[in-house]
Amino acid sequence: MKNIYKKLACLLALGLTFVSCNDYLDDVPKGSKTPTTLADFEAFIRDEYGNQIVNVAQALNLLNDNYVTVANLSGDRLTKANYMWDETADRIQLNQGDEITYYRSYAGISSFNLIIANALTATEATDEQRRIVWAEAKVLRAMSYYNLANFYADTYTASTAGTKLSVPLITSADINAPSKQLTIQEMYDFILNDVKEALPYLPKVSQTALHPNLGAGYAFYSRVYLQMNNYSEALKYADLALAENNRLYDWVGYYNTNKAIIDVPNSYTATASPMGYNYVENYTFRHGSIYYLSREFNIPVERAQHFETNDVKFKSRWKPITVGSENYYRTTLSGMFNFGGITTVEVYLIKAECLARANQISDALNVLNTVRKTRILPASYQDISTADKTTALNAIFRTKNNELINTLIPFADARRLNAEGVYKVSLTKTVEGTNYSLASDSYLWTMPFPQGATQNPGNGTITQNVDK
Template identity: 30%
Template structure:
């Protein structure tokens, strides 16, 4: 039998379109390909297709302080200490690689078959196809932030990206890694196609919309350094109906609407761990970004467990696109384009509903460099634990804006690990299990 596609693909069974923990090495015989569009919609509603953010990427950021022993070789400890080998157990599927290529596999089922589905209009078929394209792009993008170098147009045509899997046949030869530019072009082109197909609104915030795809494009373009397109698509997405919640008008975190009713959320994405980030600790450095007048810190820590609870809603945290992120993308683009006034106006739009009313003072900047620094600081505060910090660390390190990050034992003061600027440890290694099944796979 030919090489399997990385041991990553799950069973797709019509009778059970929900999450499954098993990753099989061979696609079993008799797997049913749905015929009705409603079956593909059920797949879009599954945990697999909504849990597209790998929580491991929270643990490697400078937002987080962990209490791991240096001898701990668990995946989360490996991420926390920036060990390039996240998965040292070659007997199980990689937590990030396996999780996200499973999403890609299920998305491919829809991409290849939705337009042939029965009992649905052509328009509805295109909408479902668009959702699958968007979810697949999101999975590829999260994989890139883990397993590829930061995007640099000067080297993207040379640096390795990801294997671009388009088939559902796991008996086919595994594709080799494409170049980083080819991977990013695929993500962007598929999402642009999704924008054309997606509806203006959908049944809930987990399901894709035209604005959700535009917002995702803004995030992707920001990562690539294309600030013109980042601002363009962020502004398009901001035309969708939304509202920023004034933290001065709620007494505690329970006053924030649940995710599906939260007017700040454009596209809801979850991770595989329900309680993340409850129990996770702020790093001392992150704490310095907040003062006593900032209501975000109050609500981020207003729980009865050790750690934090992000105040996106009383329910599951969101790692998808929020309108605050979009405002900050436009603000960053403005600052980089020499428009400090515009940048500060957008930052202050957020701060006005986050700072205690009696203490609020708008931020000002007379030059683009100061404006950019203030935007990046605000991004750090507003988007803490939202799933974008590792992406930000990589792109800012490429620009020389990241200082050394350390992991310190607070009891002894010992430095346990460090992440130096421009270090190769900003890129995790292709999992050992994948390499074992694909010995010709290019490694980082």
Template identity: 25%
Template sequence: MKTKLYYLLIILILVSCKKQDEWLDKKANISDVIPVTLNDMQALLDNDDVLNRQYPALGLIASDNFFVSNSYLAATYTLERTSYKWASDIFEGLTTEGFDWSVCYKQIEYANIVLDGINKVAHSNQNEYDNIKGQALFFRAYSLYHLMQVFGKPYIPGRESVDLGVIVKLSSDINVKAQRSTVQACYDQIIADLKSAETLLPQYALYKTRPSKIAAHAMLSKVYLNMQNYNQAYVYAGLVLAQEHSLLDFNSISKTPTYPFPRFPGVVNSEILFFSSSQTYSMFGLSTMFVDPGLYGLYVANDLRKTLFFRTNADGTYSFRGRYTGTTPLFNGLAINETMLIQAECLARAGSTEAAMTVLNGLLKTRWIKDSNGNSTYVDRMAANAEDALKIILIERRKELPFTGNLRWEDLRRLNQDARFAKTLVRDIAGVSYSLPPNDLRYTYPIPPAEMNVHSVIQNER
């Protein structure tokens, strides 16, 4: 019976180009699943509806890159409305787990099922075994990282061993109760999983929805940047860019489609290293999410991002359409452009002004209009010193990655620790002013009530 099912699964893959783990549908819940072969485990990890989509996005809702109308806000879902207003109590009596929390732990459970069982599986193909184990380790780290950006305290050097992170689940056994770990312990686990994964994964994956060695390096660079360990962030960014540095020429992208960039998983976007997307909150629609005028004003006329990223609406507002998914969901994955910006920032912080600007200019040149002779109209940016370079790079980081997952939220949490870049967020909603000062307790979301009832963990102060 299982053999027939695997053949059916292969046929479905070939016909639809979508890797689904259909045998899971016959199970009441994921904890009932006991994969017994490597094929079972790969099928589990190929469920991209679970493992590559629906990553946390509450941080984006609370960031400063967009606004919504007062009428829409009054009618939208509770979690979206309260997050947008930076409310202390975002649940307002709701007993829900919240998608940002529950989906990530479902992803971690999938990974743990594989990791709990893979050592017991007889196998003849060591490369396949290593690859599957590496994928599971990557997914566990990836999901834990994204949980930390919403529900764990920011990484603040000197407080990382005191402040609380999230619950680290290393077993698929639902009877194992866990408490919250410190921020440092959470990041230690993320790094350990990613470093183990990089030794097991192939350099390139068969699909962009599967982790690879390059994706593990890109993620390590991102994690170390978040920890403000800029030396290690630079090292891992360099490992990525030594292998992959193919950027899209924005001159080759048509402005006509609603969503201009290649639709995943159709035409390959060469910049994507690993594909994942965010929760599709209703607030993120083209007709509901309007770009902050201050952000839009940062783009100059010859910058193709001004038209490829944004749609001009009849009322003079702007909507974000430059989604690397090529469709409605917002891209949340790993890409070359982000890795280059990490490398540039690290170089600037190390005092290597010229090298930092060379990396940045290499990226921006592909975003500028070409003249009639096919030459870029871009003029290399110059920086007077390393601090000037850093300021330029951080602005360009915001412009290049305005709606990539929770990235702006992550940057606010990190950069607010530096007085040079600290920012108070302000919203005027129906005549009432709301604000979120730097390093406010509300930069960490509360643990959902449903989880509090199960684990009785310490709640985040708001």
């Protein structure tokens, strides 16, 4: 396996064979610096193009949340299997090169492990400063394991979480450290405990957008508890997160400011993305796919149709285009996009779902409509009003899927809802006269580990969580 990722100290990537971090620290190459000060270790958090990347491209392919060209479908068989919902394909055999999600995530975890192991004894810092960096690394490690667990393993279901396997856990930055593939329950317990230990030390104000603050800790806790169908705890931490930051971006104002550019037919002049480091909705910022750091994915026509009429957040981001025989919606924003972190809009919609689950329908819709008013043109806007729980929840799910498109969350939510069995998610489309469908119980909803990981698992073992 080739060395893809460079680190200030060293990497963890299960299955790779490099010197250990301990070896590295004992034998520093000429011209290199041994990390000893807190600033040295904190620099790993600032590695936004390495440790802060959250690549979930195949999940987006499965959802058809990004448009894949005919040429790319012809050249990438794994992408085609997911994008076209091909249950005859053996994705384990096809997944010989799509290893970025796995190794990039574990490389980041290695860096966070290094911080956790060394920050509390680092030099040139106060005890309070050391604890803050240690806590930030704890949250980022937990977030990375959550992403892996909701990509390569089945979703959390209480009745089976104690027996089904999740992903390998490693808590040392030593490349020779043993790993253990935990059960889903064990992995969620580990994630929750990491955040529990971090919360007392997280600052209210982030040092940078990449550094999780107290609001981020609460928001992530809310995300995890929602995935576990623990709505009371998810609501509790959603409220705590919103007490730290409840701002929503004014997309109506953005559209009105830029409409002279946005509304020009057949023009794809880009406007600046407001969803970067200073986005008012950020709790913590992490990049999405490494392939599109300065622009978004294009989206299929069918996906564009799921947005509400005169949703100006949508209108500000995509515009229809025809290239040869292909029709899709082309991205029209440039800049940075918080597709791997956590934002207030997600927490608002977690709160709305939890309230609806508790039959507080009116309160749930008040929260939902608070979000929608910042996205829909006033001339078109109407409150969603219903006393029916299912209607309310479906409106919440629709808004959340649209708001968090290009992130892991719609994929994780669909798996959660499918496992619950009440609000199942299935997909259909027609391409050149042929109908395609993705059933709610399809094995495609879990991604296979890459062959490089299963064939070279390092100091541990890895069992595939899917048959193909």
